[in-house]
Amino acid sequence: MTTSTVSEHKTAPAEKNFLPGPVLLLGAPGVGKGTQAKALMAAYGIPQISTGDILRANIKNGTPLGKMAKTLVDQGTLVSDDLVNQMVADRLQQPDTHRGFILDGFPRTLNQATWLDSQLAADTKTLPVVAISIVVDYEQLLHRITGRRVSPAGRIYNIYTHPPKVSGICDVDGSALVQRPDDSEAVFSDRMKTFEAQTAPVVEHYRNQGRFEEIDGDHPVDQVTSQIEAALKRLRQHPRF
Template sequence: MRVVMLGAPGSGKGTQAKQLVQAYGAPQLSTGDLLRAAVKAASPIGLRAKAAMDAGKLVSDDIVLGLIEERLGGPDGLHEFILDGFPRNLAQAEALETLLGRLSLSLQAAILIDVSAEELKRRIAGRRTCRDCGAIYNVYTAPSAREGVCDACGGETYQRSDDNESTVAQRLATYAAETAPLVEFYRAAGKLHTVDGEQPVDTIFVELRKIAKVLS
């Protein structure tokens, strides 16, 4: 399985990606995880990423692509993967295709978890994060057992400052502007699969398993 997960913040694509990993064993490649691992390992590309982050800059596409290539290339490289968080725009999608071609790999599918803007605003506004372990809850869809208390570690849960209504609207507008061409890119390539992300989590995963069956 070699797929890209697409979806706006709050769409639940990360949750579904984790379930795919458990069901099929294809590693989830999260760009955030790759960055943290590279910085911790102090690899050459990790040092470049750290320098950018320390300077308050966005990590460039070539660094992210380099991290992905490190993970996929070489004799111990992966031949299956679930990419989560990359690509985010058309330029990144085209660069990823070039990279995969160089590694003699091909992307099988781009799976879009489609959720309406109004539902996304509601979900993100309801999100709560544990200050201690980073676990994420939602007061509407997946609340902790005790309000304000993390189920996993007992830490305090809180609403992040960037999860307020005005910031969420701006984030979703940026996502829509960048992602529309990306969705069309994969549709034109015959690789796009769209799943209604407003269904129950288990129902969404049933649909994902159907897609995975077609890919196998």
């Protein structure tokens, strides 16, 4: 597969005039959601909203919600949907979200999706969420994840798509490359099962409302970005909701 970088993707100034609204990027581990989120942030000047980041920020800043969350985390208890929803609601009130935002890790469940729809519907100035799913063949994803090898300095190779000149050795400093524990096939398989179980109801929720498109992610980064931008414009220009 041909590789590219986000920096190669040129965004026309006119893109700043397009109102993207709330965008949910979906995709299995390894499809490149993070890379594409950064491209959309640069293209439209909107923030990426991560529930993990929100949770950590609330705990670090000692907000009332953060204190409640810290108590649960310290006890080894999962933070409830209700508490996460309150944190998201607070984040969506900040001024950088007025043109839109990219959702990362939320909504993960159907309950969260329906809550988010209700939350946004209460503000007549806010557009509904549209969901775009980046799809890559399972075997391709498996190669992306399990083929990854990393040097102590953080240089990343892939034995299938970007191998080192000498097997197991970093091209730059000659150090030994390692496979991270999370990049094993067993871990990847478990993550895929969890992703599919959680995401399927969310996908159907947005698909049934005409707020969903799938994108082929097995292309260079800039081409995938262009596909996402085109899908986003189709969904916003021809709303069925």
